Amino acid sequence: MIENNNVSMLSGKRSFRKAPLAAALSLLAAGAASPVMAEVSLESDSGWKVGFSGHIPVFAVFGSYDQPTDEDSFTITTGFNPATLQTNIYAPTQNGLQVSGHFQMNADIAPGDAEANFRSRVSEIAVAGDFGKVNIGKGFGIFGVPAIGDNGSALGVGLINGPDQIAATAGRIGNGYFYANFTPRVMYTSNSLGGLQFKVGLFSPSKMDEGDYPLATDAEYTMPRIEANVVYSGSNFSLWSSGFTQDVDSRTGSFDSYTMSGIDFGGSVSLGDLTVRGNYAMTSGTGNFVYAARLDPNEEAASQWYVESTYRIDRTTLGVSYGEGEDDFIAGTGDDTDLTMLFARYAATDNLTLMAEYTTLGTGNGQGEYDVIIFGSQLTF
Template sequence: MIENNNVFISSNNRSFRKAPMAAALVLAAGVSSPVMAEVSFESDNGWKAGFNGHIPIFAVFGNYDEPTDEDSFTITTGFNPATLQTNIYAPTQNGLEVSGHFQMNANIAPGDANTEFRSRVSEIAVAGDFGKVNIGKGFGIYGVPAIGDNGSALGVGLIGGPDQVAATAGRIGNGYFYANFTPRVMYTSNNLGGLQFKVGLFSPSKVDGVTDAEYTMPRIEANVVYSGDNFSLWSSGFTQDVDSKTGTFDDYTMSGIDFGGSVSLGGLSVRGNYGITQGTGNGVFAARLDPNEEDASQWYVETTYQINRTTLGVSYGEGEDDFIAGDGDDTDLTMLFARYAATDHLTLMAEYTTLGTGNGQGEYDAIIFGSQLTF
């Protein structure tokens, strides 16, 4: 297959070669990201192989309130773990471009970090005049355009606490719902005059610890994005049934819909997103058993300004969950951040993040310094 003779290195990019998370972060206009150039190798018989990825490292100085009430210093990966993506491309035949994609991810943890080394992507992609089909495990559809905010795309965002050692949570639950990495069959249309859509069938997410639940149908996710020269508009949705085998709880449906957009004028960019979910909370799929299908919502607004190689930004977002009595699960996250592209591939970062909660539990503020190599 891949031979050692006549091997060359190329920085030529094709859109479907980008790592799934990185691709998600640049779906909507107004997101600035470091240059990502795949290093590729080609054999005489037309097979190609390449790799790309990123290594983010952050130093976090945090001041945490109840119930911990302590100061803490830690080194972590931020919202995105260190990532190596390997891509294999078969020769084009019968108008089909067939490729395989594998992604390995590692968090930064003291001591033995084997449990934090995992694969989030393993899939086949088939592209042609009809569009593209992805088969296997990869990034989701619902909420993907919203995750393109500049603050959490290259930053830290929500921190789990003073003992945080795995990837942080960005704006999950405080601005957007997490798409996650799940086995699926997904179709992506061609660009239709600025309009592009995705639809997919996903393995259903299971509620932890609920043995009486059964999942007979796939989760359905879809989105549509319309982009122009300096703006982008999007909407996405999902639905998944959760049934009881013996009737110990009422069958119910998890669902969600969101709307968002971005606009850029010169170096100034503004983007925002608003989402509503039912039966699953404001963070991740199947977060709990919720036969009453309580509502939750997530929204954020972000403004960035780019001056040459420096990007300055501020964003604010909230999450609200009716499942919790009162306002105990309501949160708000503020992020102030700066990015400096020292080179096309090395970005230096600073961030100030503060979390507010409805009952004071888990509040904190943190000063963060970091860097990321993107290749």
């Protein structure tokens, strides 16, 4: 028999019982006013437990877009993170092992979204013990993860793909950090060693869509992608670095085999109610956004960085964030962008956050520039 055990209020540092990605990552921005994360827990007489948590973000976006669209637009969307339901199942601890299963379902709400946008981003087994924790299955990556904890985009909108945006927006992807994405993997996480913690994992290689790039039809991927990071945290600061490598081979020799790679480093420090964080990332052979955004046998480089500052006043958090991205490959001449975000968060209750954001995108050639004003809210449960 399964009965309603309790509703437990949980910290963002718990390994298993945590709210979805957006809320959990936002807690990394120390000093930021974040919603209280809760998990509704049910427990059986035999010791099995199941928990449910999630968030529902909704944003109204007023935008003025320049060439090539040259139009004003209004839409209602989910922002950087879609609406999410997280389900966690915990087996009774046996032989010193804590075994659990995790499923995450996500949905976009913008006009024109398709049934395909109701999807699962997480489906994995986690095994924890004195040795640390091992995750097996589909879940979030390692490279770039600490950087995604900025308060501006983790709980906001950030980069928008024009006035016809129908799915989740892009946050600071390409203008501050490289997106880890959700990928099948086997990942190990160490226990904290005096504030030092590391992760390492083997991932299914990411592949370019053959319809998007001619070389993709001849590419093969015989080895897993390797990702790793290290994070050192103190009472009011955190420092991190991460990296990845993935080989791309040619079946017929139409291009020379090469290696996609990347490295980043950053940190966050809090002084009272003031928090400052930043990140710098460099990648080669894959572009400035996500894995296999392009296949680049010439291994041209891309880089990006951001700096963010937030200040908390009681239940209100005010913030400013600026970042740039540069990709040497795009259009054969390179591509420079910069994204500025001004934002405010107000914790109306422990679970309801009201938000306002002003975002402007600049580009090296003027294509796709825009200014947007955003009002939104998020329920976290």
